[in-house]
Amino acid sequence: MTPKSNPVTPAGYAAMKARYDHLLGTERPEIVEIVSWAAGNGDRSENGDYLYGRKRMREIDRELAHLARRLKAARVIDPADQPDTSRAFFGATITLADEEDMERVVTLVGDDEQDAGAGRIGWSSPLARALKGAAIGDLRSVRLPGGVKEWEIVAISYPLAREHAGA
Numbered sequence: 802m803t804p805k806s807n808p809v810t811p812a813g814y815a816a817m818k819a820r821y822d823h824l825l826g827t828e829r830p831e832i833v834e835i836v837s838w839a840a841g842n843g844d845r846s847e848n849g850d851y852l853y854g855r856k857r858m859r860e861i862d863r864e865l866a867h868l869a870r871r872l873k874a875a876r877v878i879d880p881a882d883q884p885d886t887s888r889a890f891f892g893a894t895i896t897l898a899d900e901e902d903m904e905r906v907v908t909l910v911g912d913d914e915q916d917a918g919a920g921r922i923g924w925s926s927p928l929a930r931a932l933k934g935a936a937i938g939d940l941r942s943v944r945l946p947g948g949v950k951e952w953e954i955v956a957i958s959y960p961l962a963r964e965h966a967g968a
Contacts, residue, residue, distance in 0.1 A: 807874040808891055808924055813914035814877050821868040824861050832858045871913055881960045889935045889957050891924060896956040897932075904955065907932075
C-alpha cells in the first residue's frame with residue numbers, strides 16, 4: 802500500500818528528520834548496549850534492565866518505522882512560495898473572529914506538526930478543511946463537537962520568502 806501524500810512545512814520536515822536521526826543514532830544504540838549488558842547478567846526472566854530495555858527498544862523501533870513512512874510520504878511545501886497570498890492555503894496564518902468577536906490565530910500546517918495549543922492545526926482537520934481557499938471577509942462554518950460554529954476570516958499572512966544572500 803502506497804502511503805498518501807503528507808504535506809509538511811520545511812521546519813516540520815526538519816523536526817521529523819531530527820527526531821528520526823536522534824532515535825536511530827543516539828537512543829537505540831544506548832538501549833542496545835544496556836540490553837546486551839543486562840543479557841550477560843544471567844537470568845533474563847527477572848532482570849529489570851533487560852526487560853525494560855527490550856520493551857523500550859520495541860517502542861523505538863515502532864516510532865522509527867512510523868517516522869520512516871511519514872518522511873517517505875512527505876511533500877515539503879514552503880508557505881513562503883505561495884503565489885496567491887490573498888487566500889488561505891497550506892502554511893497560512895489566519896486570524897479568525899467568532900460571533901462574539903473573540904479572535905483566534907491559527908496556522909495551517911501538516912498533520913505531523915499540528916499543535917492546537919500553539920495554534921498550529923493539521924491540514925486535514927475540520928477547521929483547516931473549512932478554511933482552505935477562504936479570503937479575508939469570508940464566513941466559514943465548522944461542525945465541532947459542541948455544535949456548528951461560524952468564523953469570519955479577519956487576516957491572512959504567509960512567512961516572507963528567505964533571502965538567498967543573507968539567510
